[in-house]
Amino acid sequence: MGKKTRMTGAKALIESLYAEKVDVIFGYPGGVLLPIYDELFDADINHILVRHEQAAAHAADGYARATGKVGVCLATSGPGATNLVTGIATAYMDSVPMVAITGQVPSSMIGNDAFQEANITGITLPITKHNYLVTDVNDLPRIIKEAFHIASTGRPGPVLIDIPKDITTDELDFEYPESVELRGYKPTKTGHKKQIKRAADIISNAKQPVIYVGGGIIAAEATKELLELAQTISAPVTTTLMGKGAFPDDNPLCIGMPGMHGTKYANYAIQESDVLIAVGVRFDDRVTGKVESFAPNAQIIHVDIDPAEISKNVRVDIPIVGNAKSVLSMLVEYIKEKLNGKTNTAAWVKKVENWKKQYPLYYHKDDKLKPQYIMEQINELYPDSIIVTEVGQNQMWAAQYFKYKEPRTFISSGGLGTMGYGFPASMGVKMGHPDKVVFDISGDGSFQMNSQELATVVQNDIPVIVVIFNNGFLGMVRQWQELFFEQRYSFTCIDDSVDFVKLAEAYGAMGLRVTKSEEVGPALKKAVESGRPTVIDFVVEREENVSPMVPAGAAINEMLDLEVQS
Amino acid sequence: MKHTLAVLVENKPGVLARVSGLFSRRGFNIESLAVGVTDNPDISRMTIVVSGDDRVLDQVTKQLNKLIDVIKVSDLDPTDAIERELALFKVKVDKGNRSEVIQIVEVFRAQIVDVGVKTMIVGVTGTGDKIDAIEKLLRNFGIVEVVRTGKISINRGVKTVKLEK
Incomplete structure (x- = not known):
């Protein structure tokens, strides 16, 4: 038996995270989190301040996928908590071990539509492996122990712990439990x-x-x-x-x-x-x-x-x-x-x-800049890097044209297909593997869903490299419109002249633009060797398609070959 | 095909929402759901009647088992289980037909639980079929209000749905 120490719930949370060997958490403060953030100020845990809570969830998810450890994110009540939802659902669909901690309004105010109140345990019921609303500070250590256990065992998944503000200031005699007792949770290990x-x-x-x-x-x-x-x-x-x-x-x-x-x-x-x-x-x-x-x-x-x-x-x-x-x-x-x-x-x-x-994987090689070629170049120059992706054509090319040899080197939102996942996830990957080269393979659509995290990677010096396949389209949807909707490109053209180089520079990151095939290698080298967070704007062939393709609802041997239209 | 599931769950707030939410989001149909505490105050028992083929039932059982707060799920064999349901019927009556209602109540071994000037409340326990049958007869007099508990069910003999030690 360990010795019990009198402390607040906020302090007990930090002590529990130590006990779970958490070395990094991704979060964003808020009113009800003040007691927890006050403890975090001196804590021996690396806290990465994101610019949007969705990024905190994706970063924790990326960290978990890349390391196999449980990723941890932290958000305040109400909008902070609801901003985590997409990230939690992403982790749930891909069975990623994650613990999401949310602040909640004080217990006495729950149910009163208090300022920044949202029923986050209710909201996340279908997208968590399990979730908790802490109602007694004495339960906190047990709940945290259970949450990490549930998240990381059996089929892994996200667990959410909602902590009302009064619980963080209430005191308890802290002792971290050594084991969990869950009669309704006994995952099978060995097969029959x-x-x-x-x-x-x-x-x-x-x-x-x-x-x-x-x-x-x-x-x-x-x-x-x-x-x-x-x-x-x-x-x-x-x-x-x-x-x-x-x-x-x-x-x-x-x-x-x-x-x-x-x-x-x-x-x-x-x-x-x-x-x-x-x-x-x-x-x-x-x-x-x-x-x-x-x-x-x-x-x-x-x-x-x-x-x-x-x-x-x-x-x-x-x-x-x-x-x-x-x-x-x-x-x-x-x-x-x-x-x-x-x-x-x-x-x-x-x-x-x-x-x-x-029937090899094939793309038409001409003088135009092709995304597939860029992936091949990354594979040639940096074969040991970790590839993180957004969702859409970029994701498929990243899967097709890079040779993956080790587990946890391809990080992508598969089940939920979350655009905007890759960039924040790559921050988590890089935190878990500072020695590895980490690329976020992106489209100009996906990147704009979480580009505010440029501030995070610059402030915390997380040198990930964003590779934008900039085709001015929401490419995968455009591809479907081309093939199945008579080329009626309804609201998939995002040719909005964003200058991604200037955007990167505005945040203090490095920005590079590449328009020709022969510039690809040098640009990649420059980005990697700089050791700085970098965005490379690859202006690629606009209507390149992902090939081959099984049309929705067809048998998988009925594949289409898609040639580039020229 | 209907199945009756006996589900042991942690007696905690929110567990009913977890179970009912699971049914709705996975598209399973609940015919009825009854819940109450067991002899162990930490454990509640739900009796859930669900319709669907074997494949649906297989998924329902597995998905229920995935909930951390669900301790045990058993599919009760109808030929080897007792089932009961309680219903209360508020029936429109007048001087002329009151005795007729009482006769029906006697035949069904139901109870008159309240008598008013214009209405009577009939309480009946039994299988769903029995309750359906009396409802059909009472409808002739005019049913003002009905409340049914949903089925509860228990195995005959020594067989039990209990937490394994």
Whole structure:
């Protein structure tokens, strides 16, 4: 038993954050947070002052994705709390461990429509893994302990703690609990042995297996086990957007991303597979396309930590609930016993390799500045950097034209698809990995959703590099209008002559503009070598499309090739 | 297809909102929901009647289990469970038909819980079918107001829905 010390709720919050080894929090002060901010003034925690609370949530999320630790953000009651909502929903959809702390009006005023009051626990009910309204200061240490535990275990997710002002000034005898007691929360870890054996039988006899993996591999840190499985059975591996980096893109068995903007060979392989080994994925509609015709000939094995994901979207033959790392290591062990060093997939691997040669990712190379080329240049010059993205065409090109070899090097809002995520998230990534080069791959649309954070990166000296693919359009929506709405570009043209170089400079960051292909490399080098927060305005081909593409509602092997119109 | 779920939850504020919110946002249909505290004052028990096929029920059960405040979810087998519902009917009566209402109440082993000059209140407990049946008969006299509790249900015999130690 530790010794108890008398202190205020605000001090107890800081002590609890120490106990959880929190080294950085992203926040924005406000009236009801004054006692907490007074404690933060002297605390041994790095507080990053953002310029909008949404950025605090995204930064905490980016930090969590890049490090695997729990990200923490802090906002005041009412508008401060509601500004976190998009960031919390983003983290929820992508299973990111995060603790969001909000101030609340004093307990006696809750429900009275007090100044800056919002029912944030009610608002965030559907977008948090769990949330708390603290009603007694003595509960505070237990609640914080539970919040970090819930956020980081099982299927990770955001947890919100709403703390009324009086709780922060009330006193308690502080002692941080050593363990949690939650009778309604016992995540399954190890998979069912019998099911894993059944899966091993099926996999060992498969002639045309495909391994389909996502964010669950990264969350469970199961990349080593995945590599072993792929090599043991010699099967092609497709990684979803969330799974980028779970399997090295330069491994010969890697077939890239499946689904809407996936590679043709990944989609063909899935459609012709006889066994689909799905691990840490949720059969998202952007992956499956028309569900009824997804992997029509395959027996499907689905490994996931969340039982509710099993058979949610696609009927599964062998469900295995458990942590990907533990399940995969058992699975590999059983398969090795069965195969005894042999594999049955040589013809299949050959066939997939041929598709790879026949249908590579392709863009038309001419004298115009192409976003794909910029990604290739980043890949060539800075292959060990961490790529953060916004949402839209920029995100897809970033996924397609950079070789990801390590987990936690591709950071992107997959499920919610939040424009404006990338730039603030990149701040969190850089805080977690100060030694890495961090790029935010952006469009001119997305960047303008949180460009005020230029002030944050300059004030706190967080040298991230914003790469804007500036095409004057909300490019992905324009692409859909071009293809499916007779080129009626309804409100997708944002050719509003923003001077991004001047914008960067106005905030005290470095601004560069690039209009020609030969300037790309030098500009990237200049940005990285400067060690300063930098915005590079790449004025790119305006109507470039992301290719290939599965139209919404089509089967994933019905892909369109989109040539650049010239 | 209707299913009756017995759900043990933490007896805390906000838990009902978590459960009902889950049903609405996932598009599940609640037919009825009844809640009350158990012999353990920290635990409440909900009886939720939900309609949907096996796949819907599977999702409902799994999603409920994901809520931190939900301790246990059981799908009760209707052939092996007792179910009861309480209903109160305020029925329009006059001198001429009052005795007729009383006869119906006797046949259904219901109760007259209040008698007024122009109305009578009939209380009835039983299965949903029984309550539907008496409602149909009482409708002939004119029903002014109805209130039903929703179903509660419990396993027969030694089988229980209890917190595992």
